[in-house]
Amino acid sequence: MPDATTGEVRSTGLTTRTMRVRNRRMLLDLLREHGVLSQADIARRTGLSRTTVSTLVSELRQMGLIVDAAAPTARAGSQGRPPTLIGLDDSAGVAVGIDLDPGQVRVAVANLAHSVLSECVRELDPGDEPATALDAAAGVVTEALGRAGVERARVIGAAMCLPVPIDRRRGTVGSASALASWRGLPVVEGMRDRLDFPVELDDDASLAALAETTWGAARGCANVIYVKYSTAIRCGLVLDGRLFRGAHGIAGEVGHTVVNESGLVCWCGSRGCLETVAGAWAIGDMLRRSHGEHMTLERVVRLAADGDVGCQRALADISRQIGIAVANLCNVLDPERIVIGGTLARGGELVLEPIRDVVRRATRLLADEPAEVVAGTLGDRAEVQGCLALVLRDTGTRFSLRAGAEPG
Numbered sequence: 094m095p096d097a098t099t100g101e102v103r104s105t106g107l108t109t110r111t112m113r114v115r116n117r118r119m120l121l122d123l124l125r126e127h128g129v130l131s132q133a134d135i136a137r138r139t140g141l142s143r144t145t146v147s148t149l150v151s152e153l154r155q156m157g158l159i160v161d162a163a164a165p166t167a168r169a170g171s172q173g174r175p176p177t178l179i180g181l182d183d184s185a186g187v188a189v190g191i192d193l194d195p196g197q198v199r200v201a202v203a204n205l206a207h208s209v210l211s212e213c214v215r216e217l218d219p220g221d222e223p224a225t226a227l228d229a230a231a232g233v234v235t236e237a238l239g240r241a242g243v244e245r246a247r248v249i250g251a252a253m254c255l256p257v258p259i260d261r262r263r264g265t266v267g268s269a270s271a272l273a274s275w276r277g278l279p280v281v282e283g284m285r286d287r288l289d290f291p292v293e294l295d296d297d298a299s300l301a302a303l304a305e306t307t308w309g310a311a312r313g314c315a316n317v318i319y320v321k322y323s324t325a326i327r328c329g330l331v332l333d334g335r336l337f338r339g340a341h342g343i344a345g346e347v348g349h350t351v352v353n354e355s356g357l358v359c360w361c362g363s364r365g366c367l368e369t370v371a372g373a374w375a376i377g378d379m380l381r382r383s384h385g386e387h388m389t390l391e392r393v394v395r396l397a398a399d400g401d402v403g404c405q406r407a408l409a410d411i412s413r414q415i416g417i418a419v420a421n422l423c424n425v426l427d428p429e430r431i432v433i434g435g436t437l438a439r440g441g442e443l444v445l446e447p448i449r450d451v452v453r454r455a456t457r458l459l460a461d462e463p464a465e466v467v468a469g470t471l472g473d474r475a476e477v478q479g480c481l482a483l484v485l486r487d488t489g490t491r492f493s494l495r496a497g498a499e500p501g
């Protein structure tokens with residue numbers, strides 16, 4: 094029987110105190126994920142009674158962990174007094190996100206109410222040794238904390254992403270990485286030593302997928318394929334509401350799915366990978382005769398938008414190839430939404446329509462409700478926002494530890 098005031102089910106053998114701490118943590122986790130909520134929202138999302146939620150809120154308020162939060166702009170035409178919203182006490186800590194690409198580092202600092210307090214970007218030399226790049230990233234973190242006016246001791250955790258597969262168990266760059274000099278390096282340990290607070294490491298496509306499902310184009314979707322194409326073609330996978338990374342961090346390496354077994358040999362050692370027909374080199378080769386130079390994806394997208402018909406054709410053709418690989422994934426994973434991100438997303442409908450067309454025709458099993466194909470809405474900031482989302486959502490923070498204390 095649930096207890097009338099705590100909602101606890103004693104028959105499970107859990108003590109009242111254990112259940113109360115568990116409920117507090119559940120409530121704090123919800124606020125970390127959603128920013129601000131009303132008590133009615135919390136009751137609906139947790140299944141706890143309103144009375145129990147009210148008791149928990151009052152305890153956590155007394156402990157200084159949550160505060161009343163400003164309501165977002167009231168909806169036009171809404172009647173009556175808006176509900177009181179609560180959020181985490183944002184003065185209690187900050188999360189740090191670090192998006193490290195060989196050519197650039199972007200750092201964002203956010204409070205626990207999900208407001209970004211500062212963001213700094215610094216260009217790097219893509220040829221830098223890993224240690225030099227990590228030093229630079231640590232320097233940008235210090236700069237971002239300084240701009241936000243936040244002491245290092247108030248950081249509850251950081252997450253960093255790299256554009257390669259990550260072995261999360263070891264905190265290293267995975268073996269199938271295009272960044273040869275980073276393979277096997279203890280990146281997490283290196284950043285922890287430089288920053289002096291907890292750091293998690295993940296791959297950029299997974300974290301961009303997390304950001305788009307938390308705040309962007311796939312908000313509210315539990316099954317999502319996020320395709321990132323800036324320098325390589327990679328996917329982030331959200332399945333049943335959770336990031337799926339596979340046994341070795343290789344899940345989502347769609348660029349190395351085979352589209353033509355007798356095709357060109359890929360740098361990964363296989364033949365006819367998607368990268369060989371739609372990757373950066375393939376685009377360059379496709380346009381060399383007509384445009385006389387090595388075209389980057391960024392330049393092709395820009396010229397296509399300006400009306401260059403050759404670049405439009407090249408974009409449409411690579412998008413169809415990407416569509417084939419994504420459609421195969423759809424038949425295996427049955428996603429509700431496919432989000433296109435990275436530089437490719439700037440191609441807009443020139444890119445989305447060919448992918449949609451292939452997905453529609455190749456997923457007959459899902460024909461009644463084919464997955465929607467949309468562009469990401471977070472742009473170049475998806476990765477760093479995903480880092481923040483990971484810290485705010487998954488990290489066991491001091492908040493959770495403090496939830497075990499007694500009020501007062």
Ligand SMILES: [Zn+2]
Binds near residue numbers: 362368
């Ligand atoms: Zn390959």
